[in-house]
Amino acid sequence: MRFQGRVVVVTGGASGQGEATCRLFAAEGAQVVVADWxxxxxxxxxxxxxGAPFAVDVAKESEVAAMIDFACTRFGRLDVLFNNAGVGHSATGQFRMASIVDTPEDAWDSIIAINLKGQAMGCKHAIPRMVAGGGGAIINNASIMAIAGVPGADAYTAAKGGVVALTRVLAVDWGAKGVRVNCICPGTIATPMVGNLIEDPEARQRLGESTPMKRIGDSDEIARVAVFLASSDASYINGAIIPVDGGWSAL
Incomplete structure (x- = not known):
């Protein structure tokens, strides 16, 4: 019960890694705001x-601000923000490879707005509340594509690379004020976003075989890292970029 009396906001909390993290925080005693469009x-x-549900489009600053206000009004404080909401390369949210020359402007704008701006706005509005409350922890969810050269999915990679850079500068800016900011870079995780890539058993096996551990990951494995980074067990971890990819980035 490491989070008894603590308040946590998780974006993209309705499915996949976000849902798993909501459930684990709650099991550890937290009051959880489950935010999702x-x-x-x-x-x-x-x-x-x-927990408490909150409908939010993280691409809109006004809605992100309202989400943070809701958490603080409902529960009286804010201790943890997991910036998890994100989409792949299609309007459905699922992942699709596409180079920059094949990416329409509106798709680029949407991916950057949700995957990068959404996390920035979450930090913008959460940090003052955390500072006022004596500190807190922010975990940003990026991607292994942010730190390794993977052909295709250029807009997605650019957005997630921005998340990594944002994490570092915020950790430097706000560490002295008691706000730790860290970043997870998942590899291939079995979530609805990549459902179209892993629904074929042979394709799923090929993706798994590409990692030293010879399997893809699951959402609980991301959730456990997020909860650890938010806990007092990680009290001196700040500005870390942590791959959770079965060793793929070590190849």
Missing amino acids: NADGAARVARDIG
């Missing part, structure tokens, strides 16, 4: 864990 999904997860 899928209002029904957020309500379902919140109902299961005794």
Whole structure:
């Protein structure tokens, strides 16, 4: 129960890595705001864990600000923000490879707005509340593509690379004020975003075989890292960029 009496906001909390993290924080005693643009999904997860749902489009600063206000008004404080919400390269949110020459401007704008701006706005509005409360922890969710050269998915890679850089500068800016900012870089994780890539058993096996551990990851493995980084067990970890990829980036 490391988070008894603590308040946590998780974006993209209705499915995948976000849902798994909401459930683990709640199991550790936290009051969890399950934030997602899928209002029904957020309500379902919140109902299961005794949390509070909040419908949000993280590409809109006004909605992100309202999300942080909601958490502080509802529970009286804010201790942890997991900036997890993100989309792949298509309007459905699923991942699709595409080079920059094949990426329409509106797709580029949407991916940058959700995957990078959304996290920046979360930090912008969470940090003052955390400083006022004596400190806190922010975990940004990037991608292994942010630190390794993978052909294609150029807009996605650019956005996630921005998340890594944002994490570093915020850690430097706010560490002395008690706000730790760290970043997770997942490899291939079995989530709805990559469902189209792993639904074929042979394709799933090929992706798994590309890692030293010979399998793809699951959402719980990301959740455990996020919860650790938010906990007092990670009290001297700040500005870290942590691959969670089965060793793929070590190849």
